[in-house]
Amino acid sequence: MTIEQTAVPADDVTREPLHVRRIEFNGFRRSDGLFEVEGHLTDQKSHDFTPPSGLRTVPANDPIHDIGLRVVFDFDMIVRAVSTYIRAYPYRECPGGGDSLQALVGLRIGAGWSGEVRKRLPTGETCTHLREILIPLATAAIQSVNPLRSQVLLEATDANGKPLKIDSCYAYGVSREVVMQRWPTFHRPEKP
Structure with missing residues (x-):
């Protein structure tokens, strides 16, 4: 099997770091029989950054965003609880951007997840970055639980x-x- 290589910069090309985004997921089995996945996103710039609001400047390499969420679900992949945190953010209003995620309680993680997330979480009512985390979070949840569900799924x-x-x-x-x-x-x- 051949895997194509992506182009790398030529030796005579220099690159200036501008932005780093990290997204990480961790899946857990809980002692109460439920499961959870945590998603965490950080954004940093290599230079001082002043958001368009101009109210503050984020020093180089400090997080502009440090946000995350926890989704608790059962063996059937039904969301039972959602919690969020927003530790670093560019605008004063940002901390309220996670409240709307309660609309996901009762939703099944699986086919149609992305569309339902977009439908249930209007852009003007939800932190864009929390919403972004939710799309790949579904795959992390499935990957966490599928080894336990594999025989059921195959049959x-x-x-x-x-x-x-x-x-x-x-x-x-x-x-x-x-x-x-x-x-x-x-x-x-x-x-x-």
Whole structure:
């Protein structure tokens, strides 16, 4: 298998650092039988930064944003609780930007998550960065719990007996080797 390399700057090209964004996720199993994923985002600049409000200047390498959230969910991936923190922010109003995330309680993490997040969290009512964290947070939640749910997920079928896992991603595409090995009666050879 060949993986293409991305272009790197030529030796005679210099680069000036301008901005660093870090996003990190951690998944946990809780003692109460629930699960949680924490998402954390920081933004820093290599130079002093004054937000458009002009009310303060953030010194170089200090966080402009230091925000995060915790989503608690059950084995069926239903959101049970959401909490947020906003430690560093550019505008006085920013700390209120996490209140709207309570609209996610009861939502199922899975297919359609991104669209529901956008629908339930209007841009003018929600911190943009918290909203950004929520999209990949779903994948982190799934990756955290799937090893515990794998047998249940592999055995789940639709009304016709077709495994739901088929066509759920590239590797589980109906014409792929995984389907041929695991569910040969459902395998369909790739069309030339």
